[in-house]
Amino acid sequence: MRPDILPQLVNGPEGDPAVYANFKYERRAILFDMGDLHLMSARSLLKLSHVFVSHAHVDHFIGFDQVLRLHLGRSKTLDLYGPPGFSDHVEAKLRGYSWNLVENYPHDFRLCVFEVGEGPLQAASFSCRERFSRTPLASLEPLSENPVILDEPGLRVSAILLEHDIPCLAYALEEKQHINVDKVRLEALGLRVGPWIRLLKEAVMNGEPESSQIRVLASGEDGAEREMSLGALREEILRVSRGQKIAYVTDAAFTDGNVEGIVGLARNADILFCEAAFSEEDRIRADERRHLTAHQAGWIARRAEARRLVPFHFSPKYHGRLEVLYEEASRAFEREVGS
Ligand SMILES: [Zn+2]
Structure with missing residues (x-):
């Protein structure tokens, strides 16, 4: 299969989490997480139609401002998805700036924000011409009732909630x-x-x-x-x-519930982007920080029968010796892992 959707890590395996999935035949792209995005061109970011954020830790969300800045003055709606409480995070970001004068912009930029998880869930739109004040939208169904959070003629996106001390979302994008x-x-x-x-x-x-x-x-x-x-x-x-299937998993404690959820979500994925923050030699630290080791990521990918595993979100302590993590993940996955 020659894929039509080309996902790649924005910042490599060591930088802030962000996977940019470009649609080859459309002026469209989807982003999973918005850590630091300064390596992305304006042209690429302006193609975004949907952004799926795992949780609002700063390394997963600090790129929001760059996306906002680039889109001001453009006629566009951008849909953002995140865990319960996410609409408050977006609103708080927007409240951090003064918005006089924007109501006269000829083009309106609108953010539609959907919380994903178990109820009560909020959804809201924030429109530039309304000084980004909050307007309620119809919320999504709880995941336990409907794991599909986006359903288009050509593709669907599903989500699961992971336990990472706070709720954190993992996503799977499938072409139908x-x-x-x-x-x-x-x-x-x-x-x-x-x-x-x-x-x-x-x-x-x-x-x-x-x-x-x-x-x-x-x-x-x-x-x-x-x-x-x-x-x-x-x-x-x-x-x-x-259809092609891309799964994105990050910031997950190695618990039975998380493992079962990820294996189900990533079943037969063509590409599984999975965090592998630590090596087994630092298993205790991985458990404390509620992260996966490279071995655990490889083992989960094998159980999910993913075709390709791309480990990422490596802790800085492995800088200069990333092969430790790649080799460990490969051994558990029982095949080469990609970068
Ligand atoms: Zn993280």
């Missing part, structure tokens, strides 16, 4: 089906890729009829457009397979 374009067939038909590929995929995911006409782009310098039926395009150039 994976739709690949056969480039050889595409060229043989005299077509070339363009934004129409995304529209075609959306039409398939929305279950539109085979007779629907799709505007396609011809190859060649003039790049003329013509129409083809959805049915013909599906038959000729699309290959549909199981």
Whole structure:
């Protein structure tokens, strides 16, 4: 499978947690956690549609200000998800600045914040033109009733609550089906890729009829457009397979409840980003700080039958000898781990 969603650690395994998942055929990206984001370009951050925050510890949330600053003056809604109490954290961040004059901005930037967990849960919007005052929104159902927190035609995001002294969220993003374009067939038909590929995929995911006409782009310098039926395009150039699954797990104590939850959430993930803060040699410290060791991360990934494990959130004490953590995770996972 050639993935359409390309997730990567923003700050490597040692820096603040943040995974940026770029959508190859869309002007869109999703972020898991918002630690320090200064390495990200403005262009990349402006593609964000949704941000899923595990918890509001500073190393997971300090990038909020950069995202806010970049989006001011733009016409956009950004959805943020976080644990119970998260809307208060966002509101407190916003209250830290003066917001006179913004009500006249020609474009409105709006944050929609959804708390995820067990009730009572809050949801609220904060709009630039309203000086980021809080407006209540309909809240999500508790996770025990519905673990799916975002459901779109093409993808879904599920969450579980982890115990990390405070509630902390782990997330899984799944494409409902994976739709690949056969480039050889595409060229043989005299077509070339363009934004129409995304529209075609959306039409398939929305279950539109085979007779629907799709505007396609011809190859060649003039790049003329013509129409083809959805049915013909599906038959000729699309290959549909199981969707891609990306799981993001951080800041979890090694408890039976957490392990069972993570194994279920990350089952058969194509990529599992899993914290591995300490080595087994520091197991006691890992337990005290409510973090996983590299061995535990590898063992959980193997039990979940994840295809790839990317360990991260390494403690600074291993700087210069990261192989200790990579080798330990690899041994427990019984295959190479990625970076
Ligand atoms: Zn952390």
